[in-house]
Amino acid sequence: MSQNIFSDKIELLVLDLDGTVFGNSRLLIEEIENIRNLVDSGVRIVISSGRTLHYVLGITRCLGLDDIVICEEGTVTYDCRNHELILLGEQKDLILLKNNLSSWLPFCIIPKEAHHDKNVIIALDREPRINVDDFLNEVSEVLSEKNLDLNLTRSDEMINLMPPNITKGYALDKVLKSEKINTNSVVAIGDSLNDLSVFDVVKYSIAVSNSHDLVKEKSFYTSDKTNGHCVSEIIDFILSNNKKY
Template sequence: MIKLIATDCDETLLSSDRTIHERNKKAIKKAQDMGIKVIIATGRGPYQLFNILEEIDIEKEDRYSVLCNGGLIMDNMSKKIVDSSPIKYDKAMEISDYCKNLGIHFEIYTDKHCIISPNGNKIFGNYDGDIYKFVEDPKKEDFIKDEIIIKVLLKNHNLNYLMSLEEDIARICDWDVSISYSSDIYMEINRKNVNKANAIKKICKHYGISMNEVLSIGDNYNDKEMLEEAGYSAAVQNAHLLLKDVSKYTTKANNNEGAVGEAIEKFVFDKKQQK
């Protein structure tokens, strides 16, 4: 029996325009009315959630979010970080130097800010200056030393190129590293053994439930472990083939059509699936 639902955000819960499909909202509300706990498990930082928690009504007591691919667990009500798995400052700076030499867009996610070094690459869109700090050389920014570095990120529109850098990054980090990919343009780097599944296990322990009682829903490589280890799992239609292979179900709907709602309908509301 499902007692907790964990859903990814981008390209899963969220439509391409960053809204939440009504089918998703209705299914999540009905599941919560049944006493099922709902959490998000995302690569986003705590300052990038905007109104997501409010829209699906999980901004309440004793509810948590898995952030930065499992590097952080946040209390949804107080916004306090209750668990973290930081990257060493010197390793983050070494990766920064590596990216600068190659001209690769580089970002550092801390508990308070997202530090961006474009390294010659074009930047599009509007950024909140209180959250996003554009810097030429992170080593020259003393404030970073006072913050918890949770993950670092490389951006390039050639995913195969990013994948070719894995061994270099692992070597820089003395192999104490977890590498995943998202949105087909990001290499996401966390401490070894940091992933969404391991963070969800911590939340399950708090609630006294097992991973066999979890439904996980995702689309990309940074969702792989939680889809593999949950008792129930669904890859959305727009997910990578690998994610469909490791999931127990692939939705007919994509992220623009209420795929999360479909997965909840199948596994939670269809009593045949609970047997």
């Protein structure tokens, strides 16, 4: 029996990918069917991911989605309906750093395995590698010396540089305003700290059971199911809820 956790008609579902739509890069057949059923019912689905646009579009094709996607940690939005690409954030300092990387940060390299499009996010590795916190401090000192306004985040042994104040939530807020969608009619499902900015934008934030503890703490509802099983559960809730309207 579907649980009633919503008090509004739901118009849009926002889905994170890694750790949410799938775990271990696997999509569940049941989940794909439920996602397509939700779209057929008239509810829109927006993918919100830190991954590259190329990667995210591959997933949307598998899921049968043709809507807006948010990727590259919110620095890129792409409308699959009209192929409109929007880059968010000031790119000037990012371009300046990339053009002077070998002289300003001679110990840094842009690794081939980096997941990000280097036009919007620069992923840096170090040769030789050192403690990541020390690496962050090294790069921070150079950014300060060169007066570059960029945001630094860590990812395993590498660090990422991107325009400041850009998050997945920032991008979603712009999408909702552009599409004239009330935040009370939006559900978002996520698992990681970078999903918290999305949770801040919507009324109904859902944490999968494998979420970071802070994500669970900040969520409107925490599922006892993982990954795609949670997505299927919430879709059932939405379909049942929307029958009232």
